[in-house]
Amino acid sequence: xxxxxxxxxxxxxxxxxxxxxxxxxxxxxxxxxxxxxxxxxxxxxxxxxxxxxxxxxxxxxxxxxxxxxxxxxxxxxxxxxxxxxxxxxxxxxxxxxxxxxxxxxxxxxxxxxxxxxxxxxxxxxxxxxxxxxxxxxxxxxxxxxxxxxxxxxxxxxxxxxxxxxxxxxxxxxxxxxxxxxxxxxxxxxxxxxxxxxxxxxxxxxxxxxxxxxxxxxxxxxxxxxxxxxxxxxxxxxxxxxxxxxxxxxxxxxxxxxxxxxxxxxxxxxxxxxxxxxxxxxxxxxxxxxxxxxxxxxxxxxxxxxxxxxxxxxxxxxxxxxxxxxxxxxxxxxxxxxxxxxxxxxxxxxxxxxxxxxxxxxxxxxxxxxxxxxxxxxxxxxxxxxxxxxxxxxxxxxxxxxxxxxxxxxxxxxxxxxxxxxxxxxxxxxxxxxxxxxxx
Amino acid sequence: xxxxxxxxxxxxxxxxxxxxxxxxxxxxxxxxxxxxxxxxxxxxxxxxxxxxxxxxxxxxxxxxxxxxxxxxxxxxxxxxxxxxxxxxxxxxxxxxxxxxxxxxxxxxxxxxxxxxxxxxxxxxxxxxxxxxxxxxxxxxxxxxxxxxxxxxxxxxxxxxxxxxxxxxxxxxxxxxxxxxxxxxxxxxxxxxxxxxxxxxxxxxxxxxxxxxxxxxxxxxxxxxxxxxxxxxxxxxxxxxxxxxxxxxxxxxxxxxxxxxxxxxxxxxxxxxxxxxxxxxxxx
Numbered sequence: 001x002x003x004x005x006x007x008x009x010x011x012x013x014x015x016x017x018x019x020x021x022x023x024x025x026x027x028x029x030x031x032x033x034x035x036x037x038x039x040x041x042x043x044x045x046x047x048x049x050x051x052x053x054x055x056x057x058x059x060x061x062x063x064x065x066x067x068x069x070x071x072x073x074x075x076x077x078x079x080x081x082x083x084x085x086x087x088x089x090x091x092x093x094x095x096x097x098x099x100x101x102x103x104x105x106x107x108x109x110x111x112x113x114x115x116x117x118x119x120x121x122x123x124x125x126x127x128x129x130x131x132x133x134x135x136x137x138x139x140x141x142x143x144x145x146x147x148x149x150x151x152x153x154x155x156x157x158x159x160x161x162x163x164x165x166x167x168x169x170x171x172x173x174x175x176x177x178x179x180x181x182x183x184x185x186x187x188x189x190x191x192x193x194x195x196x197x198x199x200x201x202x203x204x205x206x207x208x209x210x211x212x213x214x215x216x217x218x219x220x221x222x223x224x225x226x227x228x229x230x231x232x233x234x235x236x237x238x239x240x241x242x243x244x245x246x247x248x249x250x251x252x253x254x255x256x257x258x259x260x261x262x263x264x265x266x267x268x269x270x271x272x273x274x275x276x277x278x279x280x281x282x283x284x285x286x287x288x289x290x291x292x293x294x295x296x297x298x299x300x301x302x303x304x305x306x307x308x309x310x311x312x313x314x315x316x317x318x319x320x321x322x323x324x325x326x327x328x329x330x331x332x333x334x335x336x337x338x339x340x341x342x343x344x345x346x347x348x349x350x351x352x353x354x355x356x357x358x359x360x361x362x363x364x365x366x367x368x369x370x371x372x373x374x375x376x377x378x379x380x381x382x383x384x385x386x387x388x389x390x391x392x393x394x395x396x397x398x399x400x401x402x403x404x405x406x407x408x409x410x411x412x413x414x415x416x417x418x419x420x421x422x423x424x425x426x427x428x429x430x431x432x433x434x435x436x437x438x439x
Numbered sequence: 440x441x442x443x444x445x446x447x448x449x450x451x452x453x454x455x456x457x458x459x460x461x462x463x464x465x466x467x468x469x470x471x472x473x474x475x476x477x478x479x480x481x482x483x484x485x486x487x488x489x490x491x492x493x494x495x496x497x498x499x500x501x502x503x504x505x506x507x508x509x510x511x512x513x514x515x516x517x518x519x520x521x522x523x524x525x526x527x528x529x530x531x532x533x534x535x536x537x538x539x540x541x542x543x544x545x546x547x548x549x550x551x552x553x554x555x556x557x558x559x560x561x562x563x564x565x566x567x568x569x570x571x572x573x574x575x576x577x578x579x580x581x582x583x584x585x586x587x588x589x590x591x592x593x594x595x596x597x598x599x600x601x602x603x604x605x606x607x608x609x610x611x612x613x614x615x616x617x618x619x620x621x622x623x624x625x626x627x628x629x630x631x632x633x634x635x636x637x638x639x640x641x642x643x644x645x646x647x648x649x650x651x652x653x654x655x656x657x658x659x660x661x662x663x664x665x666x667x668x669x670x671x672x673x674x675x676x677x678x679x680x681x682x683x684x685x686x687x688x689x690x691x692x693x694x695x696x697x698x699x700x701x702x703x704x705x706x707x708x709x710x711x712x713x714x715x716x717x718x719x720x721x722x
Contacts, residue, residue, distance in 0.1 A: 093567055093574060334566075337551070360555040360556055422556050422565070422566075426559075426565060429561075429565055
């Protein structure tokens with residue numbers, strides 16, 4: 001192991017991972033109902049291929065991809081499609097989803113099952129298996145994996161990075177995956193490396209997960225395992241690439257511009273399951289934690305499981321629970337109802353209590369530059385935010401608003417509690433809609 | 440001594456005067472006197488409703504052939520004057536005002552969460568579409584108020600309301616609304632469907648007390664051409680004059696309202712006999 005590079009900025013929030021870090025992932029018992037949204041990843045939503053009343057088997061195709069940047073969606077269990085309607089979506093809006101009423105038998109569709117000869121699969125076959133399984137980036141952004149595995153010819157890739165940093169406070173799902181499913185992660189990483197034809201695979205893990213590092217090291221034959229500094233946002237693609245390789249992704253660019261592909265450990269495991277068993281992505285490991293939940297747990301849940309069912313299994317919420325966040329507390333989305341389903345990109349649910357949630361109250365900027373110090377992208381958050389507040393979106397764009405990764409370091413470090421990220425997000429939305437209009 | 444000084448200065452003054460006079464003649468720029476005349480009658484709000492960067496710019500454009508009837512804040516009076524200066528035909532224009540197609544205030548519409556962020560509708564809209572349970576409704580954070588140069592919009596109990604006597608029809612508020620529920624309507628209309636929700640009836644009923652539930656009573660029970668259905672939403676066709684308050688009386692959720700102002704036409708209440716006859720005819 002060599003010393004890792006340090007990226008600029010970042011913060012050190014309270015990690016609160018010890019609650020669940022040592023808990024093996026339990027399997028959530030079969031539920032009566034699952035809500036499977038058609039829109040679960042970046043890109044186009046799926047087009048349903050079943051109707052109301054259709055009997056489906058576990059793993060059966062429910063929706064076809066709506067384009068290249070889109071993935072198919074599969075049934076989480078066997079049962080009946082009881083409704084196709086608008087349901088609450090983790091984004092906060094109502095969106096089309098399929099309600100599956102389970103028949104309790106949990107019968108697999110034909111074609112999924114015994115171990116196959118995955119080691120001799122051709123690159124194209126691996127990529128097709130990954131697309132057919134509906135795999136998306138499982139670290140949170142939910143970008144379709146097969147798209148990432150199809151870089152243009154003029155951008156050769158030399159390194160595959162497996163992201164096990166898990167820098168979001170509270171979450172321990174990736175940690176458990178690395179401890180409990182290390183073989184699958186490594187096999188999955190090798191499969192993906194084969195697709196893009198690279199030799200070098202690096203697994204990056206933050207130092208606060210020594211058992212995961214040990215486990216991966218013990219299995220990593222020819223794979224580099226690097227221990228990373230514990231700093232948020234270490235798990236962000238661009239920061240991770242810099243920390244491991246010292247390469248900077250150019251402004252507006254993608255990791256492929258510096259010859260790198262980054263995949264989450266959960267994605268690697270899903271890729272292995274897709275190639276070795278033909279399993280579609282219908283299950284994932286999530287962390288249910290925070291002081292608001294009675295029994296914090298790491299859980300293996302089906303995609304489409306309602307958060308309310310998970311809360312019930314974990315012993316319910318305490319009375320002073322103030323906020324339910326899907327994902328980590330830094331970048332997760334606050335939920336207004338527990339009737340939202342777990343999606344492919346959901347890494348956890350964090351329940352915060354009254355003492356941990358502060359209400360918005362902001363003072364004028366005192367020009368202390370704490371946000372500038374904290375920004376891992378080297379931006380001037382306060383400047384972009386001010387331009388956004390004054391509707392000067394063109395100027396905000398000149399200050400590289402579009403390079404903001406919305407990690408929240410600036411808002412976290414601002415002594416005046418200015419909602420910098422929300423203002424910058426506003427600017428990004430305005431810039432995008434203007435670009436859309438222009439094209 | 441003094442004499443020399445006085446003479447020198449006088450000579451310099453004379454030369455400079457002749458120079459300036461000559462320059463004024465040689466480098467003179469012809470300005471159409473009508474530009475100044477038009478500028479004088481324009482209201483000088485510089486609101487941009489005409490599509491030009493201020494009144495002065497519009498005055499120039501009119502002289503160069505632009506439509507002389509574009510000044511919304513000035514209204515018919517100004518447009519007549521401008522047309523008069525240009526010698527163009529005076530076009531009769533209706534006073535247009537902005538109108539918010541939502542009546543779901545904090546009392547009547549439910550909220551889905553406590554919004555705790557930037558007090559601006561566009562920013563709130565990024566957080567799951569805002570805190571209103573209805574995804575079509577007014578967020579009441581006043582992005583339109585900020586856009587209005589004429590203090591014509593007020594927020595009352597979490598709902599934007601436009602004051603027709605202050606509204607000049609400049610349309611600045613229309614694009615400011617992220618929900619796109621501010622429409623320009625003739626000021627003379629008094630019967631409105633104060634809802635923009637495309638949700639189905641049961642959903643609307645659950646989240647708003649003044650939402651249109653798409654029962655179609657306003658179009659079926661009272662035969663008229665002024666109100667039509669867009670899926671599950673009744674919509675007023677403002678190009679037609681609607682002076683009967685019958686649709687408002689028949690609406691079960693009060694989402695059709697009669698709002699009278701100093702500009703509105705008088706309201707006619709049709710006799711119940713006519714309604715009964717119409718119903719019979721339909722039956």
